[in-house]
Amino acid sequence: xxxxxxxxxxxxxxxxxxxxxxxxxxxxxxxxxxxxxxxxxxxxxxxxxxxxxxxxxxxxxxxxxxxxxxxxxxxxxxxxxxxxxxxxxxxxxxxxxxxxxxxxxxxxxxxxxxxxxxxxxxxxxxxxxxxxxxxxxxxxxxxxxxxxxxxxxxxxxxxxxxxxxxxxxxxxxxxxxxxxxxxxxxxxxxxxxxxxxxxxxxxxxxxxxxxxxxxxxxxxxxxxxxxxxxxxxxxxxxxxxx
Amino acid sequence: xxxxxxxxxxxxxxxxxxxxxxxxxxxxxxxxxxxxxxxxxxxxxxxxxxxxxxxxxxxxxxxxxxxxxxxxxxxxxxxxxxxxxxxxxxxxxxxxxxxxxxxxxxxxxxxxxxxxxxxxxxxxxxxxxxxxxxxxxxxxxxxxxxxxxxxxxxxxxxxxxxxxxxxxxxxxxxxxxxxxxxxxxxxxxxxxxxxxxxxxxxxxxxxxxxxxxxxxxxxxxxxxxxxxxxxxxxxxxxxxxxxxxxxxxxxxxxxxxxxxxxxxxxxxxxxxxxxxxxxxxxxxxxxxxxxxxxxxxxxxxxxxxxxxxxxxxxxxxxxxxxxxxxxxxxxxxxxxxxxxxxxxxxxxxxxxxxxxxxxxxxxxxxxxxxxxxxxxxxxxxxxxxxxxxxxxxxxxxxxxxxxxxxxxxxxxxxxxxxxxxxxxxxxxxxxxxxxxxxxxxxxxxxxxxxxxxxxxxxxxxxxxxxxxxxxxxxxxxxxxxxxxxxxxxxxxxxxxxxxxxxxxxxxxxxxxxxxxxxxxxxxxxxxxxxxxxxxxxxxxxxxxxxxxxxxxxxxxxxxxxxxxxxxxxxxxxxxxxxxxxxxxxxxxxxxxxxxxxxxxxxxxxxxxxxxxxxxxxxxxxxxxxxxxxxxxxxxxxxxxxxxxxxxxxxxxxxx
Numbered sequence: 001x002x003x004x005x006x007x008x009x010x011x012x013x014x015x016x017x018x019x020x021x022x023x024x025x026x027x028x029x030x031x032x033x034x035x036x037x038x039x040x041x042x043x044x045x046x047x048x049x050x051x052x053x054x055x056x057x058x059x060x061x062x063x064x065x066x067x068x069x070x071x072x073x074x075x076x077x078x079x080x081x082x083x084x085x086x087x088x089x090x091x092x093x094x095x096x097x098x099x100x101x102x103x104x105x106x107x108x109x110x111x112x113x114x115x116x117x118x119x120x121x122x123x124x125x126x127x128x129x130x131x132x133x134x135x136x137x138x139x140x141x142x143x144x145x146x147x148x149x150x151x152x153x154x155x156x157x158x159x160x161x162x163x164x165x166x167x168x169x170x171x172x173x174x175x176x177x178x179x180x181x182x183x184x185x186x187x188x189x190x191x192x193x194x195x196x197x198x199x200x201x202x203x204x205x206x207x208x209x210x211x212x213x214x215x216x217x218x219x220x221x222x223x224x225x226x227x228x229x230x231x232x233x234x235x236x237x238x239x240x241x242x
Numbered sequence: 243x244x245x246x247x248x249x250x251x252x253x254x255x256x257x258x259x260x261x262x263x264x265x266x267x268x269x270x271x272x273x274x275x276x277x278x279x280x281x282x283x284x285x286x287x288x289x290x291x292x293x294x295x296x297x298x299x300x301x302x303x304x305x306x307x308x309x310x311x312x313x314x315x316x317x318x319x320x321x322x323x324x325x326x327x328x329x330x331x332x333x334x335x336x337x338x339x340x341x342x343x344x345x346x347x348x349x350x351x352x353x354x355x356x357x358x359x360x361x362x363x364x365x366x367x368x369x370x371x372x373x374x375x376x377x378x379x380x381x382x383x384x385x386x387x388x389x390x391x392x393x394x395x396x397x398x399x400x401x402x403x404x405x406x407x408x409x410x411x412x413x414x415x416x417x418x419x420x421x422x423x424x425x426x427x428x429x430x431x432x433x434x435x436x437x438x439x440x441x442x443x444x445x446x447x448x449x450x451x452x453x454x455x456x457x458x459x460x461x462x463x464x465x466x467x468x469x470x471x472x473x474x475x476x477x478x479x480x481x482x483x484x485x486x487x488x489x490x491x492x493x494x495x496x497x498x499x500x501x502x503x504x505x506x507x508x509x510x511x512x513x514x515x516x517x518x519x520x521x522x523x524x525x526x527x528x529x530x531x532x533x534x535x536x537x538x539x540x541x542x543x544x545x546x547x548x549x550x551x552x553x554x555x556x557x558x559x560x561x562x563x564x565x566x567x568x569x570x571x572x573x574x575x576x577x578x579x580x581x582x583x584x585x586x587x588x589x590x591x592x593x594x595x596x597x598x599x600x601x602x603x604x605x606x607x608x609x610x611x612x613x614x615x616x617x618x619x620x621x622x623x624x625x626x627x628x629x630x631x632x633x634x635x636x637x638x639x640x641x642x643x644x645x646x647x648x649x650x651x652x653x654x655x656x657x658x659x660x661x662x663x664x665x666x667x668x669x670x671x672x673x674x675x676x677x678x679x680x681x682x683x684x685x686x687x688x689x690x691x692x693x694x695x696x697x698x699x700x701x702x703x704x705x706x707x708x709x710x711x712x713x714x715x716x717x718x719x720x721x722x723x724x725x726x727x728x729x730x731x732x733x734x735x736x737x738x739x740x741x742x743x744x745x746x747x748x749x750x751x752x753x754x755x756x757x758x759x760x761x762x763x764x765x766x767x768x769x770x771x772x773x774x775x776x777x778x779x780x781x782x783x784x785x786x787x788x789x790x791x792x793x794x795x796x797x798x799x800x801x802x803x804x805x806x807x808x809x810x811x812x813x814x815x816x817x818x819x820x821x822x823x824x825x826x827x828x829x830x831x832x833x834x835x836x837x838x839x840x841x842x843x844x845x846x847x848x849x850x851x852x853x854x855x856x857x858x859x860x861x862x863x864x865x866x867x868x869x870x871x872x873x874x875x876x877x878x879x880x881x882x883x884x885x886x887x888x889x890x891x892x893x894x895x896x897x
Contacts, residue, residue: 081281081298085250088342107254120257137253144256152259159260173264180261204264225263234262234269238255 060093062134071135072142079138086134094131097121111185119176123159149235150222157221167215168208173201285323286337291330292323299340306364308340332359339365347374353381388661411489428545431482435541438475441468442535476512479505479538501544508538551655555648562647566640570607573636577603577629584622591618602626607633683719 062068068079090099097118104117124132124140143155158164162172177197184192208216208224225231262269284300286293286308303309318325326333332351336359339345347356347370360367370378405413414424445461445468461468483505490496511531543549556563578599585593592615593599602615606629617626 077281082252084296089250103250104254104257107251120260123260141253141256144259145252153263156260156263160263177264180264200264200266203266221263230265230268231263234265235259237262237269237272238259 060131060133062093068135068138072138073146074138074142082138082141083134086137094133095137096131100132108183108185110187111183113183115175115179116183119159119162119179122162123155145238149226149232152235153222153225154218157218167217168221169215170201170205173204173216174198177201177204286333287318287321287323287325288328288330288333289326291333293333293337295337295340302340302343303365308336308363310364312364328362329355329359332356336360336363336365339369344371345369345374346371347378349377353378353385357382408489409491411485412491415486415489427482431478432542432545434475434478435538435545437471438479438535438538441471441475442532442538472512475538476509479509479541483509501541504537504540507534508541511535547655548652551652552648555644555651558651559644559647562640562643566637569636569639573607573629573632574600574603577607577625577632580625581617581622581629584625585617585619588618588622593617593622603629606630608637609634679718682715683722686715686719687723 062083065076065079068074069076072079074082086095087093089095089103095103100121101114101117104120105113107113121132122128124136126136126139140155143151147155157168160168160173160176162175174197177200181192181197181200186192205214205216207228208220210220210223281296281298283294284297286295300308300313307313313324316324316326331348332355335346335348345365345367357367367378413420414427418424418428446459448457449460449463450457483502486502486505487493487496496502511534514531543553578596581602582593582596582599585591585599593602599615602617604610605612605615606626609630611630617623
């Protein structure tokens with residue numbers, strides 16, 4: 001029906017309208033007659049599942065093991081183990097955002113991890129096509145687990161920079177902060193205050209924003225983090241995860 | 243956590259780096275992974291079928307057998323694999339659970355076998371996936387019902403003793419097979435119900451004419467006879483009702499039950515008729531009351547199981563029946579209205595009102611078609627045909643539901659009966675096996691002693707008089723023997739006759755033994771020196787190790803009475819009488835039970851003799867407990883071959 005224009009041109013006049021009317025009448029008549037015939041032959045309830053045949057499910061196969069080994073800092077065995085877990089959860093080879101959210105939410109049963117998962121998804125989905133492939137997954141993990149502190153910090157910056165324009169604005173940071181606090185859930189001690197994320201963002205900007213221009217650039221970020229001992233030590237925390 | 247999610251935990255942890263820059267305080271230390279090792283394949287050998295999986299797959303569920311260190315108990319060093327002596331089919335499901343996180347229940351598997359396997363592997367059945375959960379629950383419920391049934395019938399049988407008179411009577415009423423009296427009562431009442439019903443029917447048959455008046459029904463012609471019959475039946479019914487009322491455990495509940503109401507309704511008309519006079523006004527009502535006499539036929543439902551099932555089915559299909567009724571009513575009203583208005587026009591139409599058309603509609607919808615009311619107009623005929631067609635549909639729809647319900651309940655009942663019959667056979671087999679095994683023990687003990695005695699005698703007679711027993715059996719027997727030694731009691735075969743004998747002689751035995759043995763609590767097993775050859779280690783030889791070292795003097799007597807073959811064929815009480823005197827080093831001074839034995843002692847210094855069992859029971863020899871099912875040991879006739887006292891000592895040894 002896409003070809004039919006709905007709005008009749010006033011210039012065409014009544015002739016065209018008549019034609020359209022006839023066309024629609026014929027269509028409806030055809031429908032009625034076909035219904036009648038189907039009623040007689042007992043075919044009334046058409047098997048709707050036939051018409052909804054899914055197109056071939058999208059599948060993705062990762063690049064070869066050697067290439068991945070070259071791209072990341074994992075050994076072959078680690079890559080194998082990672083892929084096994086990945087493939088178990090996502091047999092098609094792709095993780096879409098909903099599955100990702102689902103998986104991530106299971107680690108935080110008390111709170112709502114979907115927002116943060118959304119940001120994470122965007123951080124992992126390097127080419128922005130809406131699905132994480134195994135390569136994206138592994139490359140991201142390689143940075144997080146085996147990368148230098150510099151790379152890790154860059155990754156974190158990338159996470160916070162929602163629109164990937166190179167600047168972290170207060171709004172972006174606030175969104176991130178809220179999503180992190182959401183993961184905690186309602187039942188916390190002390191009770192989560194409404195302005196806690198905002199306060200936290202203010203503190204963050206005070207620390208990071210050197211030139212007080214309201215945004216944090218990558219250099220400001222790196223510089224500040226490298227001076228902060230806590231941050232540096234906590235970056236090393238997850239070295240041995242795999 | 244689901245299995246796959248656990249695989250993503252490293253990712254979640256890595257992603258936590260995103261929180262670090264915004265954190266205000268230092269992070270806690272990560273837990274150290276002490277046993278960090280590369281993921282390795284482990285081999286699980288289940289009854290020969292080898293399954294292989296990654297170690298981390300199994301460790302996803304650390305509170306199960308395979309996921310914890312418990313599996314190390316099953317590790318086979320030689321083959322470097324874990325060996326489980328279990329069913330490989332079910333193991334497949336178990337391993338899939340580790341792999342996919344979903345536990346499935348295979349339909350072909352027996353529910354209790356499956357439960358056992360799950361319990362072994364430490365997996366709770368509650369995590370069965372949705373796809374298989376319903377099936378699992380259904381089967382489990384069936385199994386539970388079956389067990390409950392078994393328990394119920396067991397309890398019924400066990401509560402036989404110690405019932406009060408009232409309870410016995412109630413049981414007799416409920417289950418006529420409990421005693422012959424109940425059975426008689428059952429049949430008598432059945433007979434009288436039949437008689438009563440037939441008299442009611444025959445009463446109304448026209449019975450030939452008395453000259454001078456019109457044809458009379460039989461009831462009025464032979465009114466006295468019928469009255470007597472009726473009286474007799476009602477008396478029986480009344481007595482029965484009163485007895486039931488007396489015997490019922492809860493009288494109030496009994497009065498409210500359906501059967502008692504039927505009973506009351508069946509006998510009431512008679513009494514009301516007695517009370518009422520032949521008043522013209524009331525006799526009309528009285529006649530109506532006689533209709534209730536037909537309820538007596540419902541009393542048959544106590545006698546017929548099929549009738550009860552039918553009643554139960556109708557009760558359980560109440561909703562379907564209600565639906566049927568409702569839809570019929572709707573259709574009747576609709577069609578009656580239509581027919582009425584369609585036939586309004588025609589003259590002399592029988593469809594005078596809508597309620598009048600109800601009759602036509604019902605008759606047509608149930609496809610009876612009496613033909614007393616017929617539509618005459620064309621419209622009426624058209625609607626009439628539609629009415630009959632739809633009637634077929636509306637009635638046909640709920641019927642299969644009712645039928646299937648009836649079939650299910652009926653088959654359930656049949657299964658219950660079959661199970662009860664099966665249970666009887668099974669219990670009989672178990673009883674036989676039990677006695678078989680205890681007999682085997684006694685038999686082998688006797689044989690063991692015989693063997694030892696024979697060896698001592700050094701006779702060329704056959705050394706192994708009994709059959710050789712397997713290692714397991716011999717160990718089992720040793721265990722029983724140790725128990726005997728520990729408790730100072732002994733096993734006896736259940737025979738009142740025997741036990742009397744044994745007990746008397748036993749006392750005698752105790753007295754005697756105390757004469758020369760202070761510690762001895764038990765009657766005789768001989769005690770041989772430990773230099774016994776290992777071949778005799780099976781039964782009594784072993785007793786030397788577990789028994790206190792007692793230098794008991796026993797004397798042997800020859801068992802010449804019973805031929806060897808007879809020993810095998812008879813199941814004998816474990817009264818092996820042993821008198822051995824070959825060891826002069828033993829502190830003798832034992833005067834055996836019988837003075838004569840003393841005389842016999844000296845000449846029999848070198849010889850060991852055994853008098854075997856005093857009382858024998860002519861049953862087939864005890865084979866392995868799993869052997870053929872044979873009838874339980876026949877009650878022993880007093881086949882007591884007591885060797886004459888002359889042949890020295892009669893002693894019943896405790897076993």
